Amino acid sequence: MSAAPEFAQPASLPPTSEDYHALTIRSVHWWSPTLFSLVLDRPESFRFISGQFARLGLPVEGEWVWRAYSICSSVFDEHLEFLSIVVPNGPFTQALKHVQAGDTLYVDKRNFGTLTTDRFRGQKDLWMLATGTGLAPFMSILRDPYTWDTFEHVVLVHSVRDGNELAYLEWLENFNEDEIFGEYAERFRYVKVVTREAVRGAFDKRIPDLVESGLLEQEVGWEYSPERSAVMLCGNPGMLRQMKTVLQGRGLTVNKKSSPGNILWENGFLPEDNKHADL
Numbered sequence: 001m002s003a004a005p006e007f008a009q010p011a012s013l014p015p016t017s018e019d020y021h022a023l024t025i026r027s028v029h030w031w032s033p034t035l036f037s038l039v040l041d042r043p044e045s046f047r048f049i050s051g052q053f054a055r056l057g058l059p060v061e062g063e064w065v066w067r068a069y070s071i072c073s074s075v076f077d078e079h080l081e082f083l084s085i086v087v088p089n090g091p092f093t094q095a096l097k098h099v100q101a102g103d104t105l106y107v108d109k110r111n112f113g114t115l116t117t118d119r120f121r122g123q124k125d126l127w128m129l130a131t132g133t134g135l136a137p138f139m140s141i142l143r144d145p146y147t148w149d150t151f152e153h154v155v156l157v158h159s160v161r162d163g164n165e166l167a168y169l170e171w172l173e174n175f176n177e178d179e180i181f182g183e184y185a186e187r188f189r190y191v192k193v194v195t196r197e198a199v200r201g202a203f204d205k206r207i208p209d210l211v212e213s214g215l216l217e218q219e220v221g222w223e224y225s226p227e228r229s230a231v232m233l234c235g236n237p238g239m240l241r242q243m244k245t246v247l248q249g250r251g252l253t254v255n256k257k258s259s260p261g262n263i264l265w266e267n268g269f270l271p272e273d274n275k276h277a278d279l
């Protein structure tokens, strides 16, 4: 990895430094050459709901660059954790990939987003379907006691190209050993999907194919239904579009503020201006 760039004082600041926290990075963990997690100090005043995202900022060549990042850590953690891709030529991640423990990262004081389980009404099976870094909000939701008080069954499906992109694999595979959440392991299913190499114990078909063919239901032992299913989608916009169609074909409805249905999503990869685009 090349040397960290100097984060000189930027020429143009965001509206005012009262709008963001300057946080110290505690650690950086690389899962693959293009995927890493960051742990930051958490200010006591930074509150959020599991599933929400924050805006991270860095001065890059004298200008501020801000990007949306789902929060991975639990609402109860004393730190903030994020999972990041490295986009070739991406203005933000080409700078972020150089940060190290002890460096400063800027975090907007506000939190955003409606990919939260409080949007559902009475459904008992939570299905969280993610591609790539779409895993991030679901890590926070999994680590929230509210999830386990609210849902009887919880499924996490994570689809990646290569096996080394299965972030948090060890913790997810050994969920039963977690000090706090291990007692819920019987109610949890973790399904791995690796589409571009053969990995033992992982499906090789994309999520919509697994759902449409019934393979996913067969694997976890629970079925989708309008009465029981709360489905959350995060990741590739193509996956979101296809899943919406497949699930609607099974009688599930889109969750809107005005009518709390079964399907909720976050447009994770879209540029921020398009994040409310109609799928």
Ligand SMILES: Cc1cc2nc3c(=O)[nH]c(=O)nc-3n(C[C@H](O)[C@H](O)[C@H](O)COP(=O)(O)OP(=O)(O)OC[C@H]3O[C@@H](n4cnc5c(N)ncnc54)[C@H](O)[C@@H]3O)c2cc1C
Pocket (backbone or CB within 6 Å): 053, 067, 068, 069, 070, 071, 083, 084, 085, 087, 089, 090, 091, 092, 093, 094, 113, 132, 133, 136, 137, 266, 267, 268, 269, 270, 271, 272, 275
């Ligand atoms: C609500 C929301 C939540 C997000 N949460 C995360 C997160 O938790 N982790 C994360 O790494 N990114 C997340 N993103 C994307 C993030 O905001 C940036 O786009 C990303 O950090 C890349 O920034 P960049 O400036 O390097 O490239 P950009 O110029 O922002 O992106 C260039 C292109 O790279 C692709 N791309 C960007 N981000 C991703 C991604 N995560 N996975 C696959 N392709 C991508 C897209 O095709 C995009 O058009 C989120 C975006 C939104 C809108």
Ligand SMILES: NC(=O)c1ccc[n+]([C@@H]2O[C@H](COP(=O)([O-])OP(=O)(O)OC[C@H]3O[C@@H](n4cnc5c(N)ncnc54)[C@H](OP(=O)(O)O)[C@@H]3O)[C@@H](O)[C@H]2O)c1
Pocket (backbone or CB within 6 Å): 034, 085, 086, 087, 088, 131, 132, 133, 159, 160, 161, 162, 165, 193, 194, 195, 196, 206, 207, 208, 235, 236, 237, 238, 239, 240, 242
């Ligand atoms: N992952 C890498 O090795 C890597 C490295 C450098 C740069 N990048 C760039 O980063 C961007 C994102 O890469 P990513 O791997 O995180 O995300 P991605 O391309 O969205 O792939 C993540 C997972 O989502 C699946 N997927 C893609 N489209 C889908 C759809 N319409 N329906 C269902 N599943 C779908 C992929 O399956 P398929 O494999 O079948 O597509 C893969 O399993 C890409 O633009 C890529 O060029 C990726």
